[in-house]
Amino acid sequence: MKVDFDITMTLIANTLYKVLASNFKLFSKAKPKTVYRSFVEGRAKIVITPKIVKVTYGKKSFNPAIMNFVKSLPTLNVPWTDNRLLEYSFE
Incomplete structure (x- = not known):
């Protein structure tokens, strides 16, 4: 099984x-x-503050594709993190 x-x-x-x-x-x-x-x-650094969850991606050749995709996403507050704002950045 x-x-x-x-x-x-x-x-x-x-x-x-x-x-x-x-x-x-x-x-x-x-x-x-x-x-x-x-x-x-891929590697990413995650920092959690009282209001924001920030995900920082490292340098990779595919970052432009991810950046374009992330920019198209709506602002997102994550309910299971006490409604912290999910934020992305790139090195």
């Missing part, structure tokens, strides 16, 4: 990586492993 669960979760993850990649022209033909390395495995 555990093997079936592992395979199912892997297939779901691969599908979600493909969906994420389809939002970026640069990654539209990328394999799930490449998308994972570029977005999920």
Whole structure:
């Protein structure tokens, strides 16, 4: 039974990586492993203050794609962090 669960979760993850990649022209033909390395495995610094959760991404070649995507997002207050504002920045 555990093997079936592992395979199912892997297939779901691969599908979600493909969906994420389809939002970026640069990654539209990328394999799930490449998308994972570029977005999920990347490093970021998270600082939590009384009013803001700030996520700062390190220097990576894909930052322009992420920056454009993040700029298109609406302002977001995260309820489970006492409604702190979620803010992104890039080195």
